[in-house]
């Protein structure tokens with residue numbers, strides 16, 4: 001039986017094409033609203049928060065703007081005003097209906113920020129209505145609880161946002177993404193070996209650096225929610241400051257990197273350190289430099305580093321879906337989770 005999650009993973013090339021068609025012509029609107037802002041504040045939860053990590057690294061590495069993730073409790077629990085003059089607040093929510101996110105965006109506007117919503121919930125969703133500008137993704141309805149196509153289309157919207165903010169990248173790279181994702185759906189690499197390698201393990205560490213850190217966080221969340229695996233998502237810098245101690249024969253590592261860029265060499269060195277400690281080092285992307293030092297490898301997209309996260313998560317989604325089925329779990333409806341979560 002094909003799961004909804006598997007079908008939705010395969011729908012990503014079409015969802016990305018439709019989203020780019022809708023949003024790329026709107027970079028001028030982003031520029032007019034936000035061109036003069038100096039800092040970015042991302043507001044999100046769950047998978048949307050992992051997308052925000054991509055947005056944060058993209059904004060800092062390619063537009064030179066200081067960026068951070070909001071703590072919504074400052075707005076909704078402590079109810080403290082901050083001076084957000086000159087700040088662009090970007091709220092991400094697949095549903096556009098997570099109350100905490102809508103409330104925090106309204107707080108940011110009240111504190112002086114300009115506001116953007118990125119949502120698959122449509123122009124009439126509460127989040128889109130609360131923002132100065134809504135960038136609506138065109139992923140279609142997502143039925144499986146684990147987010148897949150709504151996540152990658154959020155990344156596409158963030159890439160468009162970065163273009164509107166004057167990012168020092170080639171906009172043409174974005175148009176290559178749907179084909180690269182299609183290729184990965186058809187040929188994700190050594191999925192079966194990694195499914196078997198993880199099936200009897202109590203936990204796993206998932207790590208990446210820079211722009212690929214977002215992929216590591218998102219893959220760890222997928223493995224937790226759909227496979228009930230204790231998956232720790234970490235930047236590899238943080239991993240080296242302590243958590244590497246848990247990596248051993250019972251706790252493998254999954255290491256993620258783009259096929260080019262400044263974080264690849266460090267990820268290769270980390271894979272060698274993991275296997276040197278007697279643990280399995282499974283890899284995602286990183287070209288032959290990384291796959292040649294791995295225990296088993298998933299393929300990455302043939303894309304420049306700045307857009308690689310739009311493809312890097314795809315083999316991880318397929319791994320999650322296959323591992324869930326191998327463990328006898330229905331990935332479409334993990335225990336205790338709903339499509340929309342309210343914090344309080």
Ligand code: AGP
Pocket residue numbers: 045046047048092093094095096097098101145146147148225337338339340341
């Ligand atoms: C996704 O795999 C998770 N189930 C979770 O993060 C989910 O994406 C989130 O709770 C949805 O909230 P949102 O609609 O505000 O993005």
